[in-house]
Amino acid sequence: MCFYVDSLDEAQQQKTEYVYNGSYIADVRKTLPEMLQVSAKVQEAVNLEIGRRIETHYPGAKKLRYQSPHPWLPNAAFVNCYDGGSESVGYHSDQLTYLGPRAVIGSLSLGVAREFRVRKIVPKNENDKRDDVNADAEGQISIHLPHNSLLVMHAEMQEEWKHSIAPAQAIDPHPLAKNKRINITYRWYKESLHPRFTPRCKCNIPAVLRCVQRKKENHGRYMWMCHANYTPGQPGCSFFQWAEFDDDGEPPWAKEISRNATEIIDET
Numbered sequence: 622m623c624f625y626v627d628s629l630d631e632a633q634q635q636k637t638e639y640v641y642n643g644s645y646i647a648d649v650r651k652t653l654p655e656m657l658q659v660s661a662k663v664q665e666a667v668n669l670e671i672g673r674r675i676e677t678h679y680p681g682a683k684k685l686r687y688q689s690p691h692p693w694l695p696n697a698a699f700v701n702c703y704d705g706g707s708e709s710v711g712y713h714s715d716q717l718t719y720l721g722p723r724a725v726i727g728s729l730s731l732g733v734a735r736e737f738r739v740r741k742i743v744p745k746n747e748n749d750k751r752d753d754v755n756a757d758a759e760g761q762i763s764i765h766l767p768h769n770s771l772l773v774m775h776a777e778m779q780e781e782w783k784h785s786i787a788p789a790q791a792i793d794p795h796p797l798a799k800n801k802r803i804n805i806t807y808r809w810y811k812e813s814l815h816p817r818f819t820p821r822c823k824c825n826i827p828a829v830l831r832c833v834q835r836k837k838e839n840h841g842r843y844m845w846m847c848h849a850n851y852t853p854g855q856p857g858c859s860f861f862q863w864a865e866f867d868d869d870g871e872p873p874w875a876k877e878i879s880r881n882a883t884e885i886i887d888e889t
């Protein structure tokens with residue numbers, strides 16, 4: 622996996638300030654000119670789709686609570702390469718720590734066509750131990766991702782669904798990419814969730830943002846936790862704090878940040 626950001630300054634910040642699984646990413650690259658060109662097209666397409674989704678799918682044709690009211694502005698991209706059908710990625714939701722709640726992600730597929738699978742997370746009661754009860758509700762949906770296709774993960778995706786790239790028994794080689802599939806996920810890192818602003822755990826590491834997905838109790842609430850929480854054998858602390866956001870998905874300290882930014886502009 623490679624990580625790209627739009628400026629050298631952001632690359633430097635990523636290497637020294639943003640934490641992933643308790644450590645820094647050493648290899649952060651500046652978005653290539655070709656990727657920037659694509660990013661502009663992805664931005665336009667994703668914003669159109671967000672508008673369509675709000676109108677046709679969301680209650681009252683209003684954006685979801687915690688979803689940003691602003692146009693989606695990608696400023697970072699993760700690039701994955703799947704070399705052959707056996708390379709895959711298991712079911713997961715993407716980290717919301719730096720994207721915030723109700724994040725939208727634009728995912729571009731290049732090269733070999735692969736299968737993207739999604740399944741809805743069914744919240745359970747504490748005493749509901751039988752996995753088979755929910756088997757049907759969690760039935761997976763397969764989405765074919767051909768070369769040059771853009772998949773939009775909309776605002777409800779990371780909180781309510783999990784996604785994966787299934788291993789493939791057989792693949793059709795691509796004339797240029799041969800057995801490889803390249804995936805670029807364009808993301809919007811929010812300034813207000815830069816790790817200099819977010820809570821730190823007792824290990825003094827920026828906390829990770831999670832959403833209660835499985836438990837019916839507190840379902841949909843957000844929390845700040847130590848990155849190593851619930852990871853047996855890993856060093857870490859028990860840091861836990863409910864995360865608060867306004868209806869537009871901004872944390873309580875965001876107003877202070879924009880006030881300071883205005884003061885800086887006034888002084889110059």
Ligand SMILES: O=C(O)CCC(=O)C(=O)O
Nearest residue numbers: 699701715728786804806
């Ligand atoms: O390869 C894909 O289409 C999905 C990759 C993915 O889920 C991720 O990078 O988080």
Ligand SMILES: [Fe+2]
Nearest residue numbers: 713714715784
């Ligand atoms: Fe993902």
